[in-house]
Amino acid sequence: MVERLVSSCAVRYVNIMADSAVRVVPGMGVHNCGGRCVLRAHVQGGRIVHIGSEDGEDSPDHPQLRACLRCRSYRNVLYHPQRLTHPLRRVGRRGDGKFEPIAWPQALDTIARALQQARDQHGPASRLVLYGWGDNGAMCGANLMRRLLNCHGGQAEYYNNYSNPATSHATRLTYGTVKSGSTRSELVHARMIVLWGHNPAETVFDTNTMYYLKQARERGARIVVIDPRLTDTAVALADQWIPVRPTTDNALMDALACVMVEEGLQDQAFLDRCCLGFDESHLPAGIPSGESYRSYLEGKVDGIAKTPQWAAPICGVPPETIRTLARDLATRKPAAILCGYGPQRHAYGEQHARGAIALAAMTGNVGVHGGWASGKGGYDRTPDFGIPLGDNPVRERFPVFLWTDAIVRGSSMSAEDGVVGGAHLSSNVRVLIQIAGNCLINQHADINRTRRIVADESLVDFVVVSDLFLTPSARFADIVLPASACWEREDILVPWDAGDYVGFANKAVEGPPGCPDDYDWIGQLAARLGVEKQFTQARTREQWLRAMLDGQRDRLPGLPSYEELKRRGIARIHWPEPHIAFASQAEDPVASPFATPSGRIELFSPELWKLLRPEEIPAIPKYIPAWEGPQDPLRQRFPLQLIGWHYRRRVHSIHDNDPWMKEAGPQVLWLNPGDAEARGIRSGQQVRVFNDRGATVIAAHVTPRIMPGVVAMPQGAWYAPDAQGIDRAGSINVLTSQRPTPLARGNAQHTNLVEVVLETGKAVQQ
Numbered sequence: 001m002v003e004r005l006v007s008s009c010a011v012r013y014v015n016i017m018a019d020s021a022v023r024v025v026p027g028m029g030v031h032n033c034g035g036r037c038v039l040r041a042h043v044q045g046g047r048i049v050h051i052g053s054e055d056g057e058d059s060p061d062h063p064q065l066r067a068c069l070r071c072r073s074y075r076n077v078l079y080h081p082q083r084l085t086h087p088l089r090r091v092g093r094r095g096d097g098k099f100e101p102i103a104w105p106q107a108l109d110t111i112a113r114a115l116q117q118a119r120d121q122h123g124p125a126s127r128l129v130l131y132g133w134g135d136n137g138a139m140c141g142a143n144l145m146r147r148l149l150n151c152h153g154g155q156a157e158y159y160n161n162y163s164n165p166a167t168s169h170a171t172r173l174t175y176g177t178v179k180s181g182s183t184r185s186e187l188v189h190a191r192m193i194v195l196w197g198h199n200p201a202e203t204v205f206d207t208n209t210m211y212y213l214k215q216a217r218e219r220g221a222r223i224v225v226i227d228p229r230l231t232d233t234a235v236a237l238a239d240q241w242i243p244v245r246p247t248t249d250n251a252l253m254d255a256l257a258c259v260m261v262e263e264g265l266q267d268q269a270f271l272d273r274c275c276l277g278f279d280e281s282h283l284p285a286g287i288p289s290g291e292s293y294r295s296y297l298e299g300k301v302d303g304i305a306k307t308p309q310w311a312a313p314i315c316g317v318p319p320e321t322i323r324t325l326a327r328d329l330a331t332r333k334p335a336a337i338l339c340g341y342g343p344q345r346h347a348y349g350e351q352h353a354r355g356a357i358a359l360a361a362m363t364g365n366v367g368v369h370g371g372w373a374s375g376k377g378g379y380d381r382t383p384d385f386g387i388p389l390g391d392n393p394v395r396e397r398f399p400v401f402l403w404t405d406a407i408v409r410g411s412s413m414s415a416e417d418g419v420v421g422g423a424h425l426s427s428n429v430r431v432l433i434q435i436a437g438n439c440l441i442n443q444h445a446d447i448n449r450t451r452r453i454v455a456d457e458s459l460v461d462f463v464v465v466s467d468l469f470l471t472p473s474a475r476f477a478d479i480v481l482p483a484s485a486c487w488e489r490e491d492i493l494v495p496w497d498a499g500d501y502v503g504f505a506n507k508a509v510e511g512p513p514g515c516p517d518d519y520d521w522i523g524q525l526a527a528r529l530g531v532e533k534q535f536t537q538a539r540t541r542e543q544w545l546r547a548m549l550d551g552q553r554d555r556l557p558g559l560p561s562y563e564e565l566k567r568r569g570i571a572r573i574h575w576p577e578p579h580i581a582f583a584s585q586a587e588d589p590v591a592s593p594f595a596t597p598s599g600r601i602e603l604f605s606p607e608l609w610k611l612l613r614p615e616e617i618p619a620i621p622k623y624i625p626a627w628e629g630p631q632d633p634l635r636q637r638f639p640l641q642l643i644g645w646h647y648r649r650r651v652h653s654i655h656d657n658d659p660w661m662k663e664a665g666p667q668v669l670w671l672n673p674g675d676a677e678a679r680g681i682r683s684g685q686q687v688r689v690f691n692d693r694g695a696t697v698i699a700a701h702v703t704p705r706i707m708p709g710v711v712a713m714p715q716g717a718w719y720a721p722d723a724q725g726i727d728r729a730g731s732i733n734v735l736t737s738q739r740p741t742p743l744a745r746g747n748a749q750h751t752n753l754v755e756v757v758l759e760t761g762k763a764v765q766q
């Protein structure tokens with residue numbers, strides 16, 4: 001197969017060379033893929049025949065933003081034989097996946113009627129545009145729809161995301177802002193780097209993060225990867241891999257901090273100057289003694305010092321390894337603790353970010369050249385671009401992960417469920433709109449619960465999905481709309497989370513007939529709802545984009561003209577200095593306080609203290625044994641911890657139907673040789689992974705790259721149930737739970753207990 005691919009590439013290359021009519025069109029990836037890279041589409045005879053990456057300057061100071069396998073293979077998305085090309089109307093029961101073609105005007109009439117009826121009968125808050133970021137352009141369809149609904153009286157509104165709700169919440173509490181990141185090139189100055197549940201070789205986490213990490217390593221940085229899996233990043237970069245049991249990282253963190261205190265290695269001057277509640281003398285007034293972080297580490301109240309000996313049986317890391325890591329971290333300066341979002345997609349995910357920030361503070365690595373503040377890690381020097389959403393008169397907002405609950409019991413959801421902006425939601429959600437997303441079914445947790453709710457016509461009046469394919473979510477729609485794809489329209493883009501540039505995605509080809517631009521069909525819907533003027537403000541798509549750019553040029557005089565940006569595909573913004581998060585605060589927190597109520601880094605949070613829920617939401621970061629963690633008695637029935645990961649071959653569920661990508665990254669379950677042997681499982685055999693929520697069948701991949709007691713499958717495979725409701729595609733969300741994290745109410749989709757058996761066999765008694 002590889003040979004065939006190589007030879008077909010060679011033939012294509014010769015063809016391109018032979019035909020002078022090849023046009024090269026600049027573009028940029030639009031998915032929520034972890035990066036934002038510069039692309040070049042080669043167009044011949046009205047079709048894209050090749051997608052390459054940036055040409056031109058490439059130097060250590062200005063490395064190219066090079067594309068990964070996903071955008072490079074995008075022809076297989078655009079020209080996929082199953083691409084939707086006309087609207088569909090459901091004919092069977094919702095979710096059966098039976099449809100008939102319908103003309104655009106009728107589809108839009110039906111949608112307009114449903115939106116109008118929902119507003120009139122249940123109020124605007126009954127209409128929800130679901131989470132979904134298949135399109136991140138400034139003119140993305142989901143935001144156009146949000147704008148339309150606001151023009152038409154409002155809509156249900158959520159906060160949080162599926163990516164980092166716990167980390168964001170924790171970062172805001174501790175630093176007063178989520179913007180805790182520094183310019184990525186700063187990493188090359190670190191002498192020690194801990195990649196904690198962080199796998200940028202696959203997740204990218206801003207284009208060129210791996211490039212800078214590699215440079216750091218070449219300059220002598222020691223790189224340690226803490227992950228239950230020996231990740232691709234660890235293979236490429238790590239001096240040491242420390243496997244840790246999922247959900248127990250905070251035990252390891254507590255022990256690292258404990259060693260530092262025992263051995264007097266902490267940066268006491270920094271802690272005294274900048275932090276609230278590290279030790280007893282820096283607790284806020286009115287807090288009883290014994291509640292500081294240090295007292296917790298020393299076991300002043302519970303009598304248990306959080307030593308390596310204490311942590312080792314919990315997290316599975318030997319005491320000597322913990323002690324050495326603590327000494328390295330405290331003495332090799334500057335050091336950077338970079339966290340992925342994997343460790344926070346867990347039961348008590350908030351604790352992970354709080355714990356990492358505490359370690360960054362204890363080692364004096366906040367606000368310094370080559371250090372890292374930890375926490376969420378973005379920054380906002382690059383302006384955001386997006387069509388204005390308008391005002392939503394609906395004030396109440398709920399945590400996005402609870403959207404299925406907002407259908408079942410929205411109007412009784414209250415502050416207990418994280419509702420803000422009002423005592424409770426003003427209506428249950430009854431109309432679901434999914435544009436460029438697969439959260440309706442595939443990406444939300446506990447698919448079997450979700451599908452029961454979404455299919456229930458007494459709860460949900462109407463579902464519309466716009467996508468390129470009949471995805472697992474689209475199969476649950478009443479009306480499916482065929483979407484235009486990137487390369488078939490123009491848009492402006494900004495980096496994923498950090499980076500100093502603005503990008504332009506050019507239109508390179510005409511889309512299939514029947515796949516209009518989102519701005520066109522949503523504009524037509526606006527006309528049907530009588531709000532076309534408010535919605536379009538008599539502007540074309542291009543006029544909106546031009547206006548956005550003009551608006552930002554005042555703030556950033558270096559931005560080129562629209563024509564120039566379009567021509568180049570990217571505008572790099574050259575700031576005189578790299579951005580170092582909290583540099584001025586760390587130096588002088590009195591003159592330049594942190595944005596917290598105390599003006600300090602709140603290692604002890606008075607806000608959390610007031611909640612009076614110390615078991616689940618302590619005022620200081622600490623290890624809390626997780627539900628469905630290693631200490632849960634449920635392990636007697638489901639002995640293995642299951643985690644997911646973000647796979648190099650997909651953007652969540654995107655590319656799942658591409659045969660090239662299947663070859664580049666097969667959908668398999670990683671299983672340790674010991675666990676496999678105990679179950680009589682060999683690599684390549686089909687296994688059944690199950691718990692009380694569901695079951696999926698997937699091929700086993702037996703490998704020492706995963707620690708004993710833990711199994712892992714890449715998230716995002718398209719859910720494909722058989723007649724018994726058993727998923728046959730290795731879609732992890734049949735196994736995940738909708739129980740949210742206690743504080744942020746985020747998705748703990750990596751916290752799962754399961755059993756694995758040979759597909760033909762019976763469960764082995766442990």
Ligand SMILES: Nc1nc2c(c(=O)[nH]1)N[C@H]1C(S)=C(S)[C@@H](COP(=O)(O)OP(=O)(O)OC[C@H]3O[C@@H](n4cnc5c(=O)[nH]c(N)nc54)[C@H](O)[C@@H]3O)O[C@H]1N2
Nearest residue numbers: 033034163197203246247340341342645646647648651652
């Ligand atoms: N290729 C690819 N890249 C992507 C995406 C994609 O779908 N595909 N999606 C993008 C998006 S939207 C996001 S939000 C990010 C997500 O980025 P992340 O959330 O960071 O990605 P994950 O792979 O879920 O988790 C990172 C690592 O955490 C490990 N891990 C899981 N549980 C634990 C734990 O308890 N402790 C420790 N120490 N490690 C643990 C996993 O094994 C994995 O290697 O990725 C972005 N980049």
Ligand SMILES: Nc1nc2c(c(=O)[nH]1)N[C@H]1C(S)=C(S)[C@@H](COP(=O)(O)OP(=O)(O)OC[C@H]3O[C@@H](n4cnc5c(=O)[nH]c(N)nc54)[C@H](O)[C@@H]3O)O[C@H]1N2
Nearest residue numbers: 132133134162163436437438439443466483652653715749
């Ligand atoms: N178990 C588990 N579940 C997870 C995660 C996990 O780690 N584990 N990760 C979570 C995270 S971090 C995230 S961000 C979410 C992602 O959730 P989503 O953003 O909903 O997931 P995607 O698979 O990226 O869905 C994008 C969809 O948009 C379609 N699409 C692509 N381009 C276009 C376009 O131009 N127009 C239209 N209309 N459609 C288009 C694609 O075909 C695809 O179906 O998943 C979450 N779910």
Ligand code: SF4
Nearest residue numbers: 029033035037068071
């Ligand atoms: S990281 Fe994202 S934008 Fe860059 S090439 Fe890969 S999929 Fe495209």
Ligand SMILES: [Mo]
Nearest residue numbers: 032162163164
């Ligand atoms: Mo995400």
